[in-house]
Amino acid sequence: MMAAVSANADAPRPAAPPPKLGNAARRSASWTIAHTADDAAERPSGSQSIQRALVLLNLVGVLARDRPDGVSLAELTRVSGRPKASVRRILVALVAEGYVEQDPDTACYRLGLQAGVLGELAGNRADDLGEASTDSLIRIADASTETTFLTVRHGSYAVCTRRQEGPGPIRNYALAVGDRHPLGIGAGSLAILGALSDDDVEDVLASTATTRDHYPGFDDDTLHDLVHRSRHDGYALNDGRVIAGSWALGVAVHDAADRPVAALSVASIAERFDGARRDELAALLHAEARSIHAALTDSQKSRSARGRP
């Protein structure tokens, strides 16, 4: 179990940061979002304890997701790849601030009060994308009878931010809210990657190179092929490459400025992705992606109108 949980083992710690690897990236005026976590090697920007704490916080959330009792310290140390003492020190700090709580009996950790509060506060924020996509997700799940996902781009990575079960008999647990993978790994993630410019694709691949060591079968060449195929087909297909037998199909969602910021995808078993059905699903997803794009464009307009009265 515990399939491919966003394997956030920090960059290769022992050795030094090889100063090669052109620090391109950020060239594209895409966003102010930095390129998460594992670029750590090339970022001595003076706050690694915080960085580690935040990664660990996320880890606690993801690992404890389906475990009401929480995660053990041992497991957290194993998965995070940091020395136990460090992990514990950080956990103590997180507990002190209420972002994590520790079960007094089992000594296991899970997300705490403040995590929920933060979510409430984040919910209030004008989340156009989340807003605009809710209905689409439900419609897709109903129409396709498959589990449906919203995946959002974050730097060189993709985060699953929403998940809608379909009415069908097949449940897919390969992807859950909070999971983060390098762009290109997974259907939605690949759809986003394919929608980027060639330059951006190169930057992303360079950025995620070390992380992708944890994903066998996703070397640069393979990803180039996948991108190529996705562009040709008009949709991204994950044919069981991450988890055997778990297939998925995704298309990118573009924001008001026409940048691919997210993706819609549906997942199921291989048998449910024969040729005809693929086209059907792709059409469905494309329609909803366009609808979301339109909604984002509208809210963008009304926003700037309100901004300068």
Place this chain on the structure above:
Amino acid sequence: MMAAVSANADAPRPAAPPPKLGNAARRSASWTIAHTADDAAERPSGSQSIQRALVLLNLVGVLARDRPDGVSLAELTRVSGRPKASVRRILVALVAEGYVEQDPDTACYRLGLQAGVLGELAGNRADDLGEASTDSLIRIADASTETTFLTVRHGSYAVCTRRQEGPGPIRNYALAVGDRHPLGIGAGSLAILGALSDDDVEDVLASTATTRDHYPGFDDDTLHDLVHRSRHDGYALNDGRVIAGSWALGVAVHDAADRPVAALSVASIAERFDGARRDELAALLHAEARSIHAALTDSQKSRSARGRP
């Protein structure tokens, strides 16, 4: 504006931590939750950068709550009371991890993608209290026509975790989700304090002494009086002591082990709290508090039953 936003100015930075102030606290076997933030003085526990980052993260959330454009760096430095360079360094780290995002145009900060994800993940966690209280909050808001709050105890502090608008014409903005105040300040908060043992009350007061410097009119004597009165009345009344004209009435909610872990409260203007109505509201709140207590007791039972089959 920006009335009493949980004034989280860190402990007195310049001078040294006066090693007096008996480090009692934690004696009561209440919870593993530490006594947040401002006890910092007496906790050199080796992770202050993380502590500061988390406090700042919360600050961003609270300050940006009603401001879609976000908070400026200047404001954050002012409110947090830390040097600008530090605040910025932390913000950069938070942005890098996606917990905060920065508007490229205005350079202002607001909660980011990961904050929402964390909320989703926290939502999945068995939040018995939140679960059990939802209906109660709605019922109270409807019946009383006032704005209704759920306040949760966290160490020596109380955090507002939920808020339900009533159908009435009066809107109360004195308290919002995410606000944190020392126990005893505010109706719900005072209700919790009053439900504690005398020993615990003393510990809490000692713990929050420095924080309460920011809350004029809440010295130890006053709080002792308020606790006394609350116990006598059977409900806690905030008669406009925090914000003039803003009154509220609260009662404590006890968990399965009969510890006061939260409070229900309703807020409005002074005129709507005459003698008769107070009793009415108190009865209403008490009924719902008992109902929540019962629900918590039940889910506790079924949990332990499931635990040992």
Place this chain on the structure above:
DNA sequence: CGCAATGGTCCATATTGTGGACTATCGATC
């Protein structure tokens, strides 16, 4: 009764975060 897990603690070390001082821009106001 070891053995191999677990959670938790200590403390010398130097890496890490710190924050005062500096610069760069922007938009009023004179």
Place this chain on the structure above:
DNA sequence: GATCGATAGTCCACAATATGGACCATTGCG
């Protein structure tokens, strides 16, 4: 258009801070 007072962002010498290996205490298993 020069001056002032905001703002965001950058730099870097210094030491306080986080680090993590080694250690101890319990627990559960064979």
